[in-house]
Amino acid sequence: MTALSTEPPGTAALLVNSRGEYLLHLRDANKPWICDPGTWSIPGGDREGTESCRQAVERELYEETGLRVPVEPLTVVDTHGPDGGQSRIQVYVGAWEGDAGALPCPEGIMFRWFDAETTAWLTMCPWTAEVIALHRRSAPVPAPRPAAKPPRVGGSRARLNVLGVHLHLQREDGRILLGLRHPDVAFAGRTWHFLAGHCETEGALACLIREAGEEAGLTIRPEDVELVHTVHMLDENENENENGDGLPRLGLVFRARTWSGTPEVREPDKCLEWAWFDPSRLPEPIVPYTRLAIDGILGGRLYSEMGW
Structure with a gap:
């Protein structure tokens, strides 16, 4: 017979930042089955x-x-509990430096940072007020860590992802086609990159075929194309939206087994030249995720991540 756990049935997390503020959660006031409805508390369950x-x-x-x-x-x-029964909660403590207002809130009303003095003026969950008072007496405020990124918010906070397609062409001698981008383009000027583009109102294959014709005069049939690698990346300096936030990018790399035409510069304002390179001696500078994808393809890997 398996012994029953003697741990408390409830858990909660007290998060504190380097300013000595506590991350509090406003509970829903209109759900009577929630413990301490309408009060400020800390996340847990x-x-x-x-x-x-x-x-x-x-x-x-x-x-x-x-x-x-x-x-x-x-x-x-x-x-x-809401039924009047007594329970016990194991409380944990951790450090976080992020924006409380940007957190998803699938349960309750909102998250906010409060210093300990301000909590005296809030409608506080009694045991949460007890926990904060204990922490103030027994634990130092965590030192800030400016070099470390705060954990990235996940959960229900959706963000748009930019979808790009990339053409991996490899000749019989093993050399790979890359283009030298024009110095005035918004992304990766004077840097070697796949033939690539962003999807418009079209499927990924249609975008790949269109870009191959527009940029290099190549004709590719959809039945001759296969997906060989995917890169999910985040660069806060690229793909900024209207709020100045970096958008994640999902790069689909397709290999064309056959094609018609010889690569030529069709858009000189975007690309200076096309050239074929030995994958073991790629040119510099090269877009980092292009190198990552080529290494993944050579290694038989279907997926890579960068910047997360």
């Missing part, structure tokens, strides 16, 4: 199945905030 408290708090934190933050045990508190 009950263990499920055979979960440990640590597994439960990591899952709950991700589900409620989209964050994966290292946490350590802080204390165990007693609380009362």
Whole structure:
């Protein structure tokens, strides 16, 4: 017989930043089955199945905030559920420096940062106020870590991804076609890159075939094309949207087994020349994810990530 866990059934995570502020969650006031409705509290929830408290708090934190933050045990508190029954909560503590207002909030109303003095004026969940008071007495404020990126928000916060197609042409002698981009283009001027383009109102194959004709005068049939690599990348300096935020890019690299025509510069404002290169001696400078994709293709890998 498997022994029952003696860990508390509930878990919660107290996140604090380098300014000594606490990440609080405003609970929904109109759902009577929620513990302490209408109060400011911290994210958390009950263990499920055979979960440990640590597994439960990591899952709950991700589900409620989209964050994966290292946490350590802080204390165990007693609380009362919506039915009046008593329960216990294992509380963990972790450090995070991000924008509370940008977090997804699939449960409750909002997330906000508050310093300890301000919490005295809020309608606080009683045990959360107890936890904050304990933390102030027993734990130092974490030092800021400017060199480290805060964990990237996930969960339900959707972001647009730019979809690009890339043509991988390889001759019988093994050499690969690359183009030297014009110095005045917005992305990667004077840098070697695949023949590539962004999808418009069209499928990826239609975009690839169109770009091959427009940029290099090549004719490719869809039945002669296969997907050989995908790169999912993030560069905050590229693909900025109207808010100045970098957009993620999904690059589909297709190999054409056969084609018609000889590469020629059809768009001189975008490309200076086409040339064939030994994949073991690629030219410099080359777009980093182009090199990553070529290495992946040579290594038989179908997927790579960069910048996350």
